[in-house]
Amino acid sequence: MKKPDSLQGTLDLLVLKILSRRPRTHGYGIMAAVKDCSDDLLRVEEGSLYPALYRMEEAGWIQAEWIKKNSGRRARVYELTADGKKQLGMEESRWLSACAAINQVLRTV
Amino acid sequence: MSLWSRVANAFRGEKLNGEIAEEMESHIAEAVEQGRDPVEARRAFGCDYQQRQQRQASHEIRVVGWLEALRADIVFGWRQLKRNKVTSIVAILSLALAMGACIGAFRLMDALLWRPLPVAHAERLYAISRQAITPQGKPIQSDSWAYPSFTLMRDAVKDQAELIAVSPASRKDLTYGSDQDMEKANVQYVSGSMFQAFGLRPAQGRLLAENDDQTPGAHPYVVLSYDYWTQRFGKDPQVVGHTLRLGKDLFEIVGVVDGPFTGTEPGTVTDIFLPAMMHPMVTRSDASWIRTLVLVKPGTALDPLRQKLSAISRAFEQERAKGFTGADLAFFQRIIDATLLMEPAGAGISSLQEEYRKALGILGVLVAMVLLIACANVANLKMAQSAMRSREMALRVAIGAGRGRLVQMLLVENAMLAALAAGLGALFAWRSAPLVLAMIQSTNNPVRLLLSTDWRVLGFGVGLVFCVLLLFGVLPALRASAVKPVSALKGGDDNPHSRRRLMHGMIAAQVAFCFLVIFMSGLFVRTFASLANKPLGFSPEKLLLLDVISQQGQPPVVWDQIADTLRSVPGVEKVAIAGWPLLSGGSWNNFVSVNGAAPGPVMTYLLAISPGWQETMKIPLLDGRDFRSGDTAPGQAIVNQTFVNTFFDGKNPVGKTFQERGNLYQVVGLVADAPYGNLKDPIVPVAYIPFHEVSAQGVAKPETRETFLVRTSGVNPLALASVLRKAVPQARAGFRVSDLRTQSDLVQAQTVRERLLAMLAAFFSFVALLLAAIGLYGVLSYSLQQREREFGIRIAVGARVGDIAWQATSRIFLMVITGAAIGAALGFVSVRSVQTLLYGVKGSDPLMLAGPALVLLAIALLSALPVMVRASRIDPKIMLRAE
Incomplete structure (x- = not known):
């Protein structure tokens, strides 16, 4: 059973944006950031976050690195690549124009 | 970059899984650190099954799926090949031998017959020749033309095509210094326009041009080939301007051709090019000494061009015939009436081609048949093997492997086999093609064929691997993957009869090809023997x-x-x-x-x-x-x-x-x-x-x-060679020995082609027999293994040993006889196509057909013997208890 994902299509945008502001964040950090910044309104499921991260990594938008944490545990942190920055710009402008369009419809009807 | 990482990940699947799991654990630990409940945190990833699915999905994102499967197949296939060491080695060796022979034959045929000359527009190059009918009604073909006839034709078709005259390359004595320093080189007289028409450029100096081809005897200039310049002069740029003497005439070296162009005759490497105008017979209408090449201009229709040339040639010969009477005229009428033929000559044109075209063709057919035999052999081996593996296949099907996946797995294994064999075979071909070339060398006729290994040979090799795979790999793979789990797991093969029928069919085909190869080689060996033993009428020894x-x-x-x-x-x-x-x-x-x-x-x-x-x-x-x-x-x-x-x-x-x-x-x-x-x-x-x-x-x-x-x-006449070489110029100044040979060499040179065919055909029939014996033995021992239980029961209820041996082998003998009959029929039909290569032997000779049949029967008996012995030793007690 798959839960309907309220963030469908915008997950990439959120992840890229967060990584552009806070480079070298691990998966849990990204998830927490989405939750915090949206005042608990948005939630990313673990089950969709990691496949999305891997997909973006293979697409070359982000790159990952294993780092050693103080606790001795290893964590995998992500940061944007040059391609990722471009992608972020595109996704952002697409989101804004989509929003504007929807708003316009809501206002005029 | 990203594709590359996915490709790379395909080769580190286990490590990748570990990393994905570790990252997941790291996430949970982080959550716990932030104050979440551990159980809760873990549950966020879903239940166990969902977690596995997520990991699987993550894994698939990060690798090229098919590549990972391929890698697994290769590893597994290699393990399978190693597990059945004997079978694999037999399969690889027999395929390697056959594929090597094929590649070797291709290299020779390509170098002599097919490889385009290294000139511009080789695809538009044709050669014209005349075909006349002898009084005996046989067609004879000649590609020699008189120069004046060539001039007429060249001028008449100027707008449609460029005509180029080239003399046959010939080995001449010449000197760069005094008469004492005479040496030999291959010279070819060519039209001045040839170099430009062929798009050739000078490496040094200049090339010959149309201006160098105007007045008979007035253009004492030569051009060297790059190959000769390198070997004789070590690429000395000072060579331009030097002179050489050929006969009485002095020539000036004006340049060197750039690139690999060494004349238009595969088999002879031209060292020096001279203008056709310098040939002593250039003005004579009654001397035919040039070949005429036609470089057709784009968009020209070939047949009208041919007819135009034919009309001019005919008019020329009619003009000549005016002085003839009687038998001369009757003879000449045949030349006038000859048909002008225009054939593609992009690969050049040489007498070596004419002499060996058919022989090499036959050789190609022989090696192809050996390849088919080898493929049938390996297919049978694989089929027997897949019977042993039917339980493994059934298990794979039962746990959800698709048929396509199974076929891929088996094909990968077979492709590895074919590739290994091709590699080994290429090594064999690399050594063997020059060996064959050495065999057609004679003192009379030094052959230098440029055997290069390039993309043409590579392409042929790759194509061959696919062909071989198609021939031996696909059928067994399809059969093995069509296993029904239920019947296989019950302990029996689902349909042993159909598998055995297929294997028996292969045996019949194998025997038929084998018969054909032995039959042909018999003909060639007899031909060589009757030529070699022919009474000469003189004594060539000493x-x-x-x-x-x-x-x-x-x-x-x-x-x-x-x-x-x-x-x-x-x-x-x-x-x-x-x-x-x-x-x-x-x-x-x-x-x-x-x-x-x-x-x-x-x-x-x-x-x-x-x-x-x-x-x-x-x-x-x-x-x-x-x-x-x-x-x-x-x-x-x-x-x-x-x-x-x-x-x-x-x-x-x-x-x-x-x-x-x-x-x-x-x-x-x-x-x-x-x-x-x-x-x-x-x-x-x-x-x-x-x-x-x-x-x-x-x-x-x-x-x-x-x-x-x-x-x-003395017994060895060559012992006197050096003495006599010196004695001639000592006897009289101005005389020198240009060539020194023995009459025995000349006699042997007469049978070079026949000896080559006989030796190679005998070698291939030996290989074919060996392969057929291995194949027969393999199939017999497989079918014995399949029927051991049945035989055990038969013996238990009183069957005699002889009956069992007969039961075990009769079907195969029937196949051998069927195959031999098919082979004999094929041989009978095909013998006509090789008749021109035969001498003193008829293909319809019953002895020539009986020989291979007896040999094959003997081989069949020999390979059946161990199986018969094994069948007769089956102990019903052990056999029945074993199950």
Whole structure:
């Protein structure tokens, strides 16, 4: 059973944006950031976050690195690549124009 | 970058899974650190099953799926190959041998017949030749043209095509310094326009151009090939401007051709190019010495062009025929009526091609059949193997493997086998093709074929792997993957009969091909044997031939003096002089008229000799006398038995006369028959005339080239070679030995092609037999294994040993007989296509068909023997208890 994902299509945008502001964040950090910044309104499921991260990594938008944490545990942190920055710009402008369009419809009807 | 990481990940699947799991754990630990409940945090990833699915999904995102599967298949396939070591080695070796033979044959055929010349527009290059019908009704083809005829044709079709004249490359004596430093090089006379038409550029100096091809004898310039420049002059740029002397003429080197172009004749590497205008016969209408190449301009229709050329050639010959009468005219009419043919010549054109085209074709068919036999063998081995693996396959199907996946797995395994075999085979071909080339070398005819290994050979090799895979790999893979789990897991093969039927069919095919290969090789071996054992009519042993040249030309008396000097060399028994040796390819023929009648329709061959020639050759004198020192040409003649049978009805010819081109000869002697130019043709009428030629005024003519025949007392005539080489110039300044051969070499050169075919065909039939034996044994022992239980029961209820052995092998014997019958039928049909390569043997000879049948039967019995023994030793107690 798959839960309907309220963030469908915008997950990439959120992840890229967060990584552009806070480079070298691990998966849990990204998830927490989405939750915090949206005042608990948005939630990313673990089950969709990691496949999305891997997909973006293979697409070359982000790159990952294993780092050693103080606790001795290893964590995998992500940061944007040059391609990722471009992608972020595109996704952002697409989101804004989509929003504007929807708003316009809501206002005029 | 990202594709690369996915490709790389395909080769580190386990590690990748570990990383994904570790990251997941790291996430949970982080959550716990932030104060979440551990159970809760873990549950966020879903239940166990969902977690596995997520990991799987993550994994698939990060790898190229098919590549990972392929990698797994390769690892698994390699393990399978290693597990069945003996089967794999047998399969790889037999395929390697067959594939190597195929690649080797391809390299030879490509180098000689197919590889385009390294010139621009080779695809638009054609050669014209004429096909006439002999009085016997046989078509004969000639690609030699007279230069004046070429000029007419060239000018007439200027707008549609560029005509290029090239002489056959020939080995000539030349010098860059004094006469003492004579050396040999391959020269080719070519049209001045050739270099530009072929898009060739100079590496040094300039190339010949149309301006160098205007006036006969007025353009003493030569161009060197890059290959020759490198080998002879070490790429010395100073060579331009140097002179060389060829015969009496001095030539200036004006440049070097860039690139790999070494003439238009595959098999001969041209060193030096001369303008056609410098050839001594360039103005003669009655001498055909050039080949005509046609570089067709784009968009020109071929047939109208051919007809135009044909009309001009015909008009030219008709003009020539005006001076002829009688038999000459009748003969000439055939030349006038000849059909002009225009054939693609992008791969160049050479006599070596003509001689070996068919032989190499046959060789190609033989190796292809060996390849088919090997493929059938490996297919059978694989099929037997897959029977053993049917439970494994059933298990794979039962746990959800798709059929496509199974086929892929098996095909990968088979492809690895084929690739390994191809690699090994390429090694074999790399060594064997030059070996074959060395076999067709003879002192008379040095062959240099450029055997390069490039994308053409590579492409052929890759294509071959796919063909082989298709032939031996696909069927067993499809069969093995079609397993039904239920029946396989129950312990039985689902349909052993259909599998066995397939294997038996393969055996029949294998035997049929094997039969064909043995049959063919039998024909070729017999051909070679009957040529090699043919009575010669003269004795070639201990006979040394010295081709001696004198640049300035000297009268016959001087040549006689040199012969006298050679006679005094210790170890020399007899010395004689002739225009050229027998069986050397030298030839001079014409119509003769007997008793003043008109010339008959049969050609007579002539040879100028000195007194003592027939004694030196050991040809028996049947009647009359040998030449004396006063005999001259025209004047006296000695004729052979066939001449007498043809022109004098077998009656004693001594004292009678005949005329050749207005010259009168009186027959003074009769000698036994000996082959003149060719061992395979029937004996021709020969008139031997004195080499003392005199003009109408009775003045002796100077000679520039004669052959000394030296019979030595030692067994190895070559032991005297260096002594005689020195003795000739010492005897008289200005004379030197241009070539030194033995008559035995010339005799052997006559059978080079036949020996090559016989040796290779015998080798391939040995390989085919070996493969067939392995195949038969494999299938027999497989079917015995399948039926051991049945035989155990049969023995338990009282079957005799003989019956069991018969039961185990009868089906196979039936297949062998069927295969042999098919092979015999194929052989009977195909023998016509090789008839021109045969000599002294008929394909319809029952002995030639019975031989292979007996050999195959013997091999079948031999490979069945161990199986029969095993079948008879089956102990029913053990067998029945085992299950």
